[in-house]
Amino acid sequence: MLRDYVLELQASNPDTTVKIDVCSEPNPDSPTRQFRRIYVRSGPLKKGFKACLRDLLGFDGAFMKGPFLGQVLSAVGLDSNNGIYPLAYGIVESENTESWKWFLDNIGDDLDLGRNSNFTFISDKKKGLHTAVEQLFPNAKHRYCIRHIHDNMRKRWRKPEYRDHLWKCALATTIPEFEHLMKEFSQYDKEAY
Numbered sequence: 001m002l003r004d005y006v007l008e009l010q011a012s013n014p015d016t017t018v019k020i021d022v023c024s025e026p027n028p029d030s031p032t033r034q035f036r037r038i039y040v041r042s043g044p045l046k047k048g049f050k051a052c053l054r055d056l057l058g059f060d061g062a063f064m065k066g067p068f069l070g071q072v073l074s075a076v077g078l079d080s081n082n083g084i085y086p087l088a089y090g091i092v093e094s095e096n097t098e099s100w101k102w103f104l105d106n107i108g109d110d111l112d113l114g115r116n117s118n119f120t121f122i123s124d125k126k127k128g129l130h131t132a133v134e135q136l137f138p139n140a141k142h143r144y145c146i147r148h149i150h151d152n153m154r155k156r157w158r159k160p161e162y163r164d165h166l167w168k169c170a171l172a173t174t175i176p177e178f179e180h181l182m183k184e185f186s187q188y189d190k191e192a193y
Helices: 002-012 043-051 097-111 129-136 146-154 160-170 175-188
Strands: 017-024 033-041 056-064 070-078 084-092 120-123 141-144
Touching (some): 002 017, 002 033, 033 043, 056 084, 070 097, 097 129, 129 141, 141 146, 160 175
Parallel strands (some): 056 120, 120 141
Antiparallel strands (some): 017 033, 033 084, 056 070
């Protein structure tokens, strides 16, 4: 069924990339292999992303439920209206450095990102992603999603003042404005700062 899915994707979306990673059976005479991972990037989505190139990619992962366990990894960009622009997804056995490296390597090949790429990658501290970015794209910036930082911070600092100040800092558009807000934050609560 997976082959049919891939063929249909490629027939209806020119320039679509699909990469499937399989494990060989222990018996070398066996013609079957076991599915391990799949990477999918739609041709039209790549064309749109390249046309409105913004050097920013967001990454996330989600658990799969049901009879087939694993994780779905996704990569999104920003469109010209600052909306989420889906770019690629993968299904992997688990979220770890090896699977993130495999996913990022495929994205890098697809988008012609070299090791010296200066893209900014945003995530929510996914397991293994930070290490994979450092190894594959050493010049890229890796930042964390402010909503997830807030979710972690909210566990200890529940007052709305903390949330409001964090978001003011996140929305600062200049370095002096950011530094001023952070200084205020440190005076308000050194531990939260």
